[in-house]
Amino acid sequence: GVYYSTLCRTCKEFLGNNYDYVWGEFTTHIARAMETPLHYPIYGGKLYIDTDPIKLAKSVIGHIIASMNIEGLNGHDIEALKNFVCDTNALFPKGMRLFYWLYPYKDKIVSRNLITLVNRRFEGTTCCVLKIYPIAFMLVWGESQYTDFDDLTPYIERKPIKDIVPIGITLPFQLYKYNYPESTEFSPMILRPSAQSGIIAEKI
DSSP, X not given: OOOOTTSOHHHHHHHIIIIIXXXXXXXXXXXXXXXXXXXXXXXXXXXXXXXXXXXXXXXXXXXXXXXXOGGGSTTOOOHHHHHHHHOTTOOOOTTEEEEEEEOOOSOEEEESSOEEEEOTTOOEEEEEEEEETTEEEEEEESOOSOTTXXXXXXXXXXOOSSSSEEEEEEOOSSOOOTTTTTSTTTOSEEEOSOTTSSEEEEOO
């Protein structure tokens, strides 16, 4: 399991009782498929997992918020995100995207605050990343240049007809590196609130 010391007991119980079990089941199914070669789909296709996408997103975003240093939000208001997590009936806020991709690495990586990735055309993407085997998530404010990632947003921005739906995970021919996209190896410029509040990484 994943333990977050940044959460108070009340919040930890709320996330655990309402949402975290969905994230746990989702990652268990992915890990089981990855670790069972005889049943692992061909790269270049998709692996489909039945899950509740809204509860999955609420769990992920709840832990992203819990990791934040409130002083480093780059002027972005996270009240809408807090409402999304705490209100069981709330839908995903407008003007944001939640991407995900396969992450077969043991390193845990989370951006403590918002970071801005700037590509060579000086187009910026303000985001948070959360990576825990076997799946990575990136919460983005506004439009994003990262169109290769799978996008959970269409599943969570409106009330679904069914709570449980199959979510597709792309199995790329070439896996993303463990430090993509937040490393300067891929982005020529990364803006963070401070040297102490950008990326937290734990190597296993």
